[in-house]
Amino acid sequence: MRGKQFVIFGLGRFGISLATTLSEAGYEVMVVDKCEESIQEIAPFVTHAVQADAADMDTLKSLGIRNFDVAIVAIGKDIQSSIMTTLLLKELGIPYVVAKASSEIHERVLRKIGADRIILPEQEMGIRIANNLISGNILDHIQLSSEYSIIEMGILPEWRGKSIIELDPRGVYGINIIAVQRGGVIDISPSPNYILEQEDTLVVVGSNKQIQILEAKRYGK
Amino acid sequence: MRGKQFVIFGLGRFGISLATTLSEAGYEVMVVDKCEESIQEIAPFVTHAVQADAADMDTLKSLGIRNFDVAIVAIGKDIQSSIMTTLLLKELGIPYVVAKASSEIHERVLRKIGADRIILPEQEMGIRIANNLISGNILDHIQLSSEYSIIEMGILPEWRGKSIIELDPRGVYGINIIAVQRGGVIDISPSPNYILEQEDTLVVVGSNKQIQILEAKRYGK
Ligand SMILES: Nc1ncnc2c1ncn2[C@@H]1O[C@H](COP(=O)(O)OP(=O)(O)OP(=O)(O)O)[C@@H](O)[C@H]1O
Ligand SMILES: Nc1ncnc2c1ncn2[C@@H]1O[C@H](COP(=O)(O)OP(=O)(O)OP(=O)(O)O)[C@@H](O)[C@H]1O
Ligand SMILES: [Ca+2]
Ligand SMILES: [Ca+2]
Ligand SMILES: [Ca+2]
Ligand SMILES: [Ca+2]
Numbered sequence: 001m002r003g004k005q006f007v008i009f010g011l012g013r014f015g016i017s018l019a020t021t022l023s024e025a026g027y028e029v030m031v032v033d034k035c036e037e038s039i040q041e042i043a044p045f046v047t048h049a050v051q052a053d054a055a056d057m058d059t060l061k062s063l064g065i066r067n068f069d070v071a072i073v074a075i076g077k078d079i080q081s082s083i084m085t086t087l088l089l090k091e092l093g094i095p096y097v098v099a100k101a102s103s104e105i106h107e108r109v110l111r112k113i114g115a116d117r118i119i120l121p122e123q124e125m126g127i128r129i130a131n132n133l134i135s136g137n138i139l140d141h142i143q144l145s146s147e148y149s150i151i152e153m154g155i156l157p158e159w160r161g162k163s164i165i166e167l168d169p170r171g172v173y174g175i176n177i178i179a180v181q182r183g184g185v186i187d188i189s190p191s192p193n194y195i196l197e198q199e200d201t202l203v204v205v206g207s208n209k210q211i212q213i214l215e216a217k218r219y220g221k
Numbered sequence: 222m223r224g225k226q227f228v229i230f231g232l233g234r235f236g237i238s239l240a241t242t243l244s245e246a247g248y249e250v251m252v253v254d255k256c257e258e259s260i261q262e263i264a265p266f267v268t269h270a271v272q273a274d275a276a277d278m279d280t281l282k283s284l285g286i287r288n289f290d291v292a293i294v295a296i297g298k299d300i301q302s303s304i305m306t307t308l309l310l311k312e313l314g315i316p317y318v319v320a321k322a323s324s325e326i327h328e329r330v331l332r333k334i335g336a337d338r339i340i341l342p343e344q345e346m347g348i349r350i351a352n353n354l355i356s357g358n359i360l361d362h363i364q365l366s367s368e369y370s371i372i373e374m375g376i377l378p379e380w381r382g383k384s385i386i387e388l389d390p391r392g393v394y395g396i397n398i399i400a401v402q403r404g405g406v407i408d409i410s411p412s413p414n415y416i417l418e419q420e421d422t423l424v425v426v427g428s429n430k431q432i433q434i435l436e437a438k439r440y441g442k
Contacts, residue, residue, distance in 0.1 A: 006354070013323070017347025025355055070354060098350070102234070121346035126238025129319070129340055133227070133291060134246055142363060142371075144400060144424060145407050150363075150371065176410055178399050178426055179365060186369050188426050189397055203365060203426075205399055205409050216247065 003027055007068045009054040009085050011038040014100055014121050015074030020045050032063070055084035057091075066092045073099040073115075079106055083113065090114040134215060150178065150205045155196050156217060165192035173214060175206030224248055228289045230275040230306050232259040235321055235342050236295030241266050253284070276305035278312075287313045294320040294336075300327055304334065311335035371399065371426045376417050377438060386413035394435060396427030 004027060008019045011033040023029045023046050030048040033039050043049040052059045054075070065071065071094045075082040082099065083106075089097045090113065099115040101107035107118050142150040159167055169175050180190040181201040187194075196202075204211070225248060229240045232254040244250045244267050251269040254260050264270040273280045275296070286292065292315045296303040303320065304327075310318045311334065320336040322328035328339050363371040380388055390396050401411040402422040408415075417423075425432070 004354075013341070013343035014347045017344040018351045019347075021348045021351035022355070025351070027355070072350075072354075098354070119346065119350055120234070122234035122342050123238040125340065125342035125346055126235045126240075127242045129293075130239045130242035130246070133225075133293075133319070134243065134248070144409075145402070145405075148400070148407050148409055150399075150424075170410065176399070178371075178397070179369065181365075186365055188365075188369055188428075189391065203371075205424075207409075212246065 004069045005067070006030070006070050006072065007032065007063075007065055008072045008074055009033070010073065010075035010082075010100075011035070011042060012074060012076055014076070014119075015072070016042060018072060018074060023047070030063070030068070053081075055081045055088070057088050060088055060092060065089070066094065068094060070094075070096045070098065073097065076100055076102045082106070083109055086110055086115050087113045144205070147207055148205060149208050149211055150203065151211055151215075152201055152203050153214065153218065155198065155200050155202060156214075159196045160198055162196055163192065164190060164194050164196065167196065169204070173206065174210040175204045175214070177202050177204050179203040225290045226288070227251070227291050227293065228253065228284075228286055229293045229295055230254070231294065231296035231303075231321075232256070232263060233295060233297055235297070235340075236293070237263060239293060239295060244268070251284070251289070274302075276302045276309070278309050281309055281313060286310070287315065289315060291315075291317045291319065294318065297321055297323045303327070304330055307331055307336050308334045365426070368428055369426060370429050370432050371424065372432055372436075373422055373424050374435065374439060376419065376421050376423060377435075380417045381419055383417055384413065385411060385415050385417070388417065390425070394427065395431040396425045396435070398423050398425050400424040 006022050006027055007030040008015050009032045011031060019029050019031050019042060029046045031042055031046050032050050032052050032054050034053050036051045039049045039051045050063060071089045073082055073086050086097060086099045096116045098117045098119060099110045101110055101118050101120050107120060110118050144150060164177060169177055177190065179186050179188045180194060182199060227243050227248055228251040229236050230253045232252060240250050240252050240263060250267045252263055252267050253271050253273050253275050255274050257272045260270045260272045271284060292310045294303055294307050307318060307320045317337050319338045319340065320331045322331055322339050322341050328341060331339050365371060385398060390398055400407050400409045401415060403420060
């Protein structure tokens with residue numbers, strides 16, 4: 001079984017970082033950018049680096065793009081190029097096309113023309129860092145869906161000395177405790193009789209609403 | 222105990238997303254941008270929105286910035302403004318200053334002048350999405366510690382039609398199933414009698430070793 005092959009269009013900061021990470025992980029990576037300088041700089045670090053206009057069907061065909069499993073359109077500012085390239089890739093039958101969007105309108109257009117996954121790097125990082133600053137945790141706030149998240153949290157003062165079964169996190173707070181960390185050691189299935197102490201860190205899964213309520217309690221809002 | 226107060230300088234996409242996320246979570250958020258239009262657009266969504274040049278000590282003092290717990294410098298392109306603002310904030314004694322960098326040189330300068338945390342949104346998202354494309358999951362591979370991770374995975378062919386209790390994921394694979402997703406709906410505490418089907422996506426926690434073994438089975442590596 002051969003590994004997946006990736007082709008990346010556009011060498012902005014997002015595109016470069018994506019291309020080099022995939023390449024370092026041992027995957028075949030082709031990059032395409034219309035800027036010759038960008039192509040020369042990345043060439044030593046990827047399988048193929050081609051200077052070309054991505055928004056052109058003949059170019060895409062001549063580069064054999066239809067054989068790739070995953071294409072990533074990492075063109076941001078030039079929205080027309082981003083849209084044209086994404087459309088052509090879907091017309092060529094690429095099974096999975098990821099596209100970077102610079103705004104919500106851009107996102108909606110990409111979705112309409114068939115992009116399989118759309119990334120808004122700046123906006124998504126804004127949300128991540130905000131959640132991270134709020135929870136003050138090492139682990140990020142992980143969104144499982146629009147409804148559920150996993151977070152890491154300290155215990156509430158009133159939980160001290162209680163066992164997990166006494167606390168009834170699911171009944172009372174609508175959350176499940178996935179893991180407990182004490183003194184650097186993680187227990188991924190704490191017993192119901194586990195007694196919570198001040199220094200414990202919990203990893204919990206729950207609805208975003210319940211988690212917000214808990215965090216508000218913890219930070220005294 | 223009052224909640225943390227945040228001040229954000231620069232309303233690019235990252236800054237806007239950060240400010241509105243913090244604000245929606247119920248925190249006091251002040252934003253500062255030199256562009257009047259950006260300020261007017263965000264004003265309804267934050268506690269205070271002020272049109273001003275951030276890279277000016279008198280301005281920062283007159284805005285009472287020294288009372289904030291966390292300052293985020295979300296100025297990207299204007300590197301001089303980003304550096305000046307970060308320096309002034311540390312001189313004012315803000316305990317935690319987060320700064321956005323647009324390149325690695327920019328990052329090194331911010332570190333030297335005392336930024337407590339530096340974010341490169343485009344580059345970090347590039348790495349995240351690359352890892353995400355490699356593992357083929359929607360959810361990232363989340364490292365809980367050097368020993369344990371949380372991942373999202375499809376089911377192994379031999380799990381089809383089995384209940385969770387029959388499968389005995391903890392006994393056989395050393396993993397716990399935290400959540401099951403079917404048809405877009407997530408169940409964060411599936412019953413032991415839940416029958417696994419081909420289309421299910423599982424969120425599991427386990428040791429890195431066990432997870433690697435499972436992923437190797439799934440991808441036939
Ligand atoms: N039609 C095109 N064909 C090939 N490459 C293109 C085309 N249009 C734009 N590009 C390339 O896309 C790259 C990224 O473009 P741009 O600077 O707009 O991205 P960005 O979204 O600002 O990037 P960042 O990830 O740094 O935020 C540039 O190197 C540019 O040369
Ligand atoms: N000295 C300054 N004082 C206040 N605001 C400033 C200053 N310099 C720049 N800004 C503001 O910072 C904001 C973000 O700037 P810029 O467009 O460079 O960010 P960016 O990094 O490209 O953003 P994005 O997150 O969209 O990638 C702009 O709205 C700009 O008006
Ligand atoms: Ca090839
Ligand atoms: Ca205030
Ligand atoms: Ca930018
Ligand atoms: Ca950008």
